[in-house]
Amino acid sequence: MLQLHGAGEWILDALGAVDDPEPLWRTPAAISAELRAELEDAPADLDDVVAEFLASLAAQGLLLSRPADAAGEPA
Numbered sequence: 001m002l003q004l005h006g007a008g009e010w011i012l013d014a015l016g017a018v019d020d021p022e023p024l025w026r027t028p029a030a031i032s033a034e035l036r037a038e039l040e041d042a043p044a045d046l047d048d049v050v051a052e053f054l055a056s057l058a059a060q061g062l063l064l065s066r067p068a069d070a071a072g073e074p075a
Helices: 008-015 028-038 046-059
Strands: none
Touching: 008 028, 008 046, 028 046
16 A cells, blocks of 8 residues: 655656556656646755655556666666
């Protein structure tokens, strides 16, 4: 069971729908930037909050990471 609190709901919204035919691949920094643009009073530690939340989802097998692209850039 996963309980969302704080920014969790916004982070999941930024990731997009599970059934999107072409899912968007974004870095934690890109998600933080998107949230900062949407939230009037984003916390100063938003980058850390996003990274920790995504790492928690990945550790539970609920989030897949995109492998490095052909140019070797991390996704």
